[in-house]
Amino acid sequence: MNRILSYQEKNTWIHRLSGITKLIFFLLWCITSAMTYDTRVLLLMILVSFILFAVSKTEWRQVSSVFKFIALMMVINVIAIFLLSPYQGCEIYGSKTVMMPFFKGHDVTGEELFYLFNVVIKYFTVTPAIFIFLVTTNPSEFAASLNMVGIPYTIAYSVAIALRYIPDVQGDFQRIRNAQEARGIEMSAKAKLIERIRRTSSIIFPLLFSTMERIDVVSNAMELRGFGKKRGRTWYAHKRLEAIDYICLALTAVFCVGALVFTYYDGSRFYNPFAQ
């Protein structure tokens, strides 16, 4: 499935950053984006993340199909909000400017349009950050750096195993689906609900049971090699934090604190262009 994003080796300074730097950036970025609803902050964040996106030499081809899919989801979400709550924006901004009557009780207001605009850009502030994180972070190096910041190495190892096995399980999944389709089990959406569950389970059964077997095999192999006997372990892919990492972390922290102070300065997380 080419819709899955995956790590690609390239030589930019973003690729050379430690995995933990990128994770902290990503988490702080998400938290800031989750807390603010200030249009100006959100627009600045979008601008910054698209600049980083370009700097990391991520190609549009790598992410375009995912991107189009998100755009479609957003359109549906926006329509759902408008149909269910046409005056959410008016409640938030405390005024009502009717731009265009739609039908009874569902006028299109400036506040609602502005609120929906904010919902959309809020969503898109995070997307480039995720793309960058996923396509520029080496999974093994990432697990090593998780351990370095104090996360127990068993958990770090779980994360590494997850990232390592996604392509394998994906391969199993495709093989099983092809095999079942070859046997005449059609996966299209024409059948009845219970029939669809039955057909899906004809894929999930073999996939899940082979996964359980794989868990046994892998954990036995690790046990034989003495995994988990000592308190610590060393990592082949470990990288030290360098000056550029500290600079990036400092800049991220300053930016996020600044953005939140700016947002909450007037006591509201929303930027209100409708107030006089």
Added chain:
Amino acid sequence: MNRKFGIKEVVAIGIGTALFVVLTQVQIPIGIPNTALQPRMAVLAFLSAIFGPVVGAVIGLLGHALGDALFYGSVWWSWVFPEAVVGIGIGLCAKKFAVREGGFTKKNIVLFNTVQVVANAIAWILVAPVLDILVYAEPANKVFLQGAFAFLGDIIIIGVLGSILLAAYSRIAGKSSSLTKED
């Protein structure tokens, strides 16, 4: 090292998360826009019921965040945490289900379904909409409606597919050996 959290759990989290992420692409549409049955929830319930609450919680958090990021390019955080709530809720009764010992029969199927309905109710009717409102300031009636659909979808898929998977696995695992594993 904590005995309860051994190698098997580490690997179960890793490979379980991978499976959960891969199954993100399998959705059974039920005719309501933007809502579908998610077989991955049945897998989460299955793994929680076997490996316990920690494994369930981490697979829920990591799997949902990673799956969303890989397939949808964004993470809807307010729906990541309820996933962990479901994993913990079902995982807490893992010992009682006795799946690996071949004891997942009628009485435990009823218990499993009671637990999953309660866990899903807390997750999707309480936690998810409240986080949606706090984080994303979305309209209350919309998020509670979405939460209700997610709740219904999940209890159906876990109730049907999850129960079948557990019962089948319990039959196989219980029969294949009379020996017990030494921890």
